[in-house]
Amino acid sequence: MSIGKKVLLYMALTVSGLVMVFPILYAFLISFMQGGEVLQGSLWPESFSLANYFSAFERVPLLTYLWNSLVVSVLIMVGQLVLCSLAAFAFVFIEFKGREWIFYLFISTMMIPWEATMVPNFQTVQSLGWLNSYAGLTIPFFAMAFGTFLLRQQFKTIPKELYEASQIAGISKLRFFTGVVLPVAKTTITTLAIYSFLTAWNMYLWPLLVTNNEANRTVQIGLKQMQTQEIASDWGVVMAGVVMVILPTLILLFAGQKRLQEGLTQGALK
Amino acid sequence: MRKVELKGLTKSYDGKQDVLKAIDVTIEPGEFFVLVGPSGCGKSTMLRMIAGLESITAGELALDGKRANALSPSDRDLSMVFQNYALYPHLTVEQNITFGLHVKKISKKEQKARCEEVCAMLGLTDYMKRKPKELSGGQRQRVALARAVVTQAPLCLMDEPLSNLDAKLRAKMRSEIRQLQRKLGITMIYVTHDQTEAMTMADRMMILSGGDVQQIGRPLDVYNNPANTFVASFIGSPPMNLIEAEISDSVLVADGHWMTPITADMKAKLQTDKVTLGVRPEHISLAKDSEPGFLVQVANVEVLGTETLVTFDFGEDTQWIAKWNGQSDIQPGAQIRIAVDDHHLALYSTETGERIYCQASEQAAEKKVSS
Numbered sequence A: 001m002s003i004g005k006k007v008l009l010y011m012a013l014t015v016s017g018l019v020m021v022f023p024i025l026y027a028f029l030i031s032f033m034q035g036g037e038v039l040q041g042s043l044w045p046e047s048f049s050l051a052n053y054f055s056a057f058e059r060v061p062l063l064t065y066l067w068n069s070l071v072v073s074v075l076i077m078v079g080q081l082v083l084c085s086l087a088a089f090a091f092v093f094i095e096f097k098g099r100e101w102i103f104y105l106f107i108s109t110m111m112i113p114w115e116a117t118m119v120p121n122f123q124t125v126q127s128l129g130w131l132n133s134y135a136g137l138t139i140p141f142f143a144m145a146f147g148t149f150l151l152r153q154q155f156k157t158i159p160k161e162l163y164e165a166s167q168i169a170g171i172s173k174l175r176f177f178t179g180v181v182l183p184v185a186k187t188t189i190t191t192l193a194i195y196s197f198l199t200a201w202n203m204y205l206w207p208l209l210v211t212n213n214e215a216n217r218t219v220q221i222g223l224k225q226m227q228t229q230e231i232a233s234d235w236g237v238v239m240a241g242v243v244m245v246i247l248p249t250l251i252l253l254f255a256g257q258k259r260l261q262e263g264l265t266q267g268a269l270k
Numbered sequence B: 001m002r003k004v005e006l007k008g009l010t011k012s013y014d015g016k017q018d019v020l021k022a023i024d025v026t027i028e029p030g031e032f033f034v035l036v037g038p039s040g041c042g043k044s045t046m047l048r049m050i051a052g053l054e055s056i057t058a059g060e061l062a063l064d065g066k067r068a069n070a071l072s073p074s075d076r077d078l079s080m081v082f083q084n085y086a087l088y089p090h091l092t093v094e095q096n097i098t099f100g101l102h103v104k105k106i107s108k109k110e111q112k113a114r115c116e117e118v119c120a121m122l123g124l125t126d127y128m129k130r131k132p133k134e135l136s137g138g139q140r141q142r143v144a145l146a147r148a149v150v151t152q153a154p155l156c157l158m159d160e161p162l163s164n165l166d167a168k169l170r171a172k173m174r175s176e177i178r179q180l181q182r183k184l185g186i187t188m189i190y191v192t193h194d195q196t197e198a199m200t201m202a203d204r205m206m207i208l209s210g211g212d213v214q215q216i217g218r219p220l221d222v223y224n225n226p227a228n229t230f231v232a233s234f235i236g237s238p239p240m241n242l243i244e245a246e247i248s249d250s251v252l253v254a255d256g257h258w259m260t261p262i263t264a265d266m267k268a269k270l271q272t273d274k275v276t277l278g279v280r281p282e283h284i285s286l287a288k289d290s291e292p293g294f295l296v297q298v299a300n301v302e303v304l305g306t307e308t309l310v311t312f313d314f315g316e317d318t319q320w321i322a323k324w325n326g327q328s329d330i331q332p333g334a335q336i337r338i339a340v341d342d343h344h345l346a347l348y349s350t351e352t353g354e355r356i357y358c359q360a361s362e363q364a365a366e367k368k369v370s371s
Ligand SMILES: Nc1ncnc2c1ncn2[C@@H]1O[C@H](COP(=O)(O)OP(=O)(O)OP(=O)(O)O)[C@@H](O)[C@H]1O
Pocket: B013, B014, B019, B037, B038, B039, B040, B041, B042, B043, B044, B045, B046, B193
């Protein structure tokens, strides 16, 4: 590639990068603006004060919400990883009648929108008495067809001979799973972990349905609360909340960027 | 050491077609037994059935005289080397070798000692901390061997372990594996599609084709007395030359005009007057002036240093190959006069391919009687 072409390419990339990041950047700037500044349409805050952040924490129990979100997201992430990897292991390494058929049935549930199953799920959770609890917030999400699919595809690239060699050596299935399959599929598992964490973190509708007290609400609902508490929203405070909420997401993305890329492109290369 | 008996062992994957058809063989303790055959003939299937990785459709498998059909792979006390080595990519050489030893209740100290011993034996000591992907093909192959050896199982199965290596390394590993097997005194069942490997390594070999046993025997016996045209053309490099021939009176006529006399006892065994004649390449020579010969046209010459392979046209669409010692300066296109050593003829039934007569076996039988 010639220098000229490279310069052009990078300029184009920078511009589109800026366009993409603008809303987040603007939210970040707004979170420092006072009173009417937003409505005046200014792009840069007059001064960088943390006042909005303090009032965000005062107005809603943001810390509790953040904690709840963290617990819920970690629980969902762990639950999904455990169930998906075990299910994928069964679909790849254990032979049973109708295995393919069951698998396709399993992933066909990916076509059913989550919203369609919301009402029956809600009723189940309610009758189990799980409203306003972590159980109600997390357990319905443990089984994930997409994760099972992703891991199955990854496990399928593990040579069958590895399994057979460990069978001959007398290594148990569980030991083979934890000692060979999981380490070999490390990148994909990390990808899936980040994906499930983020999805769970950004969940809105379900927590809204199954929780109705502050002690169990998650952060996304907290944001909505901030926005609707007053008739004329104080956008500076809301945006301060938003920044607090997307911060973990961004950290996770930056930290796991490389892994995420590897995991998502790995399948394509093979 | 382990004795392995197969009695009518049959395998079918789909319930319709038999991939292995009633295999009967007894593999003696301490024997190096080679299974050889073309691709898809069922060699791996048979090996995997012995290992317990594949179910047995019919027949019986016995290990040391005990029925083992339903034993799980780990209960059969054997080790296996796979074609692609099946090394755990995330573990170091050392971990690969000791992985699974804990199942056999071997202490950490003992594991380490054993691992060091086999690594020293196979020249892996310098690589113990490396991952498989940092090793060359030959080194990986050795790790796979080490992993089989370290278990000290009395029976070792190998499925084409050398097929990913280059020719030179293959020859080296061939002899290493053979020596290792002798040293450990284990029973070995070795699968290959390479007849050279089979010839050079085996105590006894089994030639399989299409799921049927073609012949079982010691390499030289198989080479000298192929049981049928398949074995004749599979074992030996270059393979045995074959051509259809007719018998008239006491001569064998091939291609309409080439002929060779047949003896009375040869004739006594013949029921038909159409047979397939087989001649090994080394039994064809340039005819001396005094000898009766047959004029042929040379199609190709390959000089290999110590020997020369001459391909010539024989009959309308048959080419034969002759193998001579030394470096010959015959040019393609030349007309040469060849002579066939008529003490080494083999006759096969044209319909079934089965051996009717083989001079070498008759001679061997005679020798046994006289001594
Ligand atoms: N899992 C399976 N399901 C169905 N058919 C199979 C299966 N494995 C092997 N076969 C068939 O069985 C036959 C023998 O296969 P096998 O792998 O034993 O051959 P092979 O002699 O080892 O060949 P190669 O030298 O190529 O390894 C082949 O026709 C193959 O298509």
